[in-house]
Amino acid sequence: MSPCKDRLAISALTLLLAVNSVAPASAADEPPALDIAGAMRASFKDKKQATLARLEQDETQRLCSAPGGALSPADASRIVEINRATLAGPSDGVYLGDHTAGERVAMTGSGLQWNDDPTKPNGGNCYACHEMAAKELAYGTLGPSLKHYGKLRGASPQMLEYTWNKIYNSNALVPCSLMPRFGHQRILTEQQMKDVMAYLFAKDSPVNQ
Numbered sequence: 001m002s003p004c005k006d007r008l009a010i011s012a013l014t015l016l017l018a019v020n021s022v023a024p025a026s027a028a029d030e031p032p033a034l035d036i037a038g039a040m041r042a043s044f045k046d047k048k049q050a051t052l053a054r055l056e057q058d059e060t061q062r063l064c065s066a067p068g069g070a071l072s073p074a075d076a077s078r079i080v081e082i083n084r085a086t087l088a089g090p091s092d093g094v095y096l097g098d099h100t101a102g103e104r105v106a107m108t109g110s111g112l113q114w115n116d117d118p119t120k121p122n123g124g125n126c127y128a129c130h131e132m133a134a135k136e137l138a139y140g141t142l143g144p145s146l147k148h149y150g151k152l153r154g155a156s157p158q159m160l161e162y163t164w165n166k167i168y169n170s171n172a173l174v175p176c177s178l179m180p181r182f183g184h185q186r187i188l189t190e191q192q193m194k195d196v197m198a199y200l201f202a203k204d205s206p207v208n209q
């Protein structure tokens with residue numbers, strides 16, 4: 001080994017020893033917890049219908065935002081329990097509306113943003129996350145494909161109820177689901193939910209072609 005390389009090896013060893021001899025951090029050395037909610041409250045502003053009230057988390061959102069991201073089995077059961085309690089079927093017991101109106105709900109992404117007209121109905125934006133009709137080329141893949149939904153699954157009372165509940169409040173079935181809670185959070189009206197149900201189930205809907 002040349003003297004030069006030797007010196008390099010020694011300084012690398014010194015560095016290693018120095019790193020290893022650093023005392024483990026005590027609680028007092030830890031950086032302060034970030035006040036993310038505080039930073040958001042200080043920097044966001046009310047803008048028309050998009051008010052700071054939207055920063056208030058409900059219990060589900062609080063549990064699903066816990067630091068570390070790991071959801072305990074007890075918290076998962078709690079989320080399902082509180083969201084199941086919100087479920088409500090269609091008031092007249094009829095699950096299916098008009099599939100053409102439902103296609104508009106599935107394709108429309110506007111609503112609830114500060115610059116949307118609050119007197120206009122919100123969209124469901126289903127295509128942002130799901131493939132639905134085969135003829136539609138633009139869709140997101142965060143959620144599973146719903147192509148041929150009714151054709152593949154049939155329209156038994158159980159399947160209608162399951163799908164309605166999923167759209168009404170996805171967290172009643174999958175804790176911390178990424179899918180919006182359309183009925184529970186009044187994003188869609190009952191009629192819009194019926195129409196989007198028909199879009200999924202009707203034999204002559206583009207979803208089932």
Ligand code: HEC
Binds near residue numbers: 128
């Ligand atoms: C932000 C993304 C997102 C949007 C928007 C969204 N979904 Fe979902 N959806 C998901 C995800 C993710 C799943 C699967 C995992 C879960 O349940 O959370 C899912 C699951 C489903 C399922 C259950 C599928 C199965 O295999 O049983 C149905 C039905 C469904 N979505 C319908 C809809 C409809 C109808 C709309 C529009 C009104 C919609 N989704 C909007 C993300 C989304």
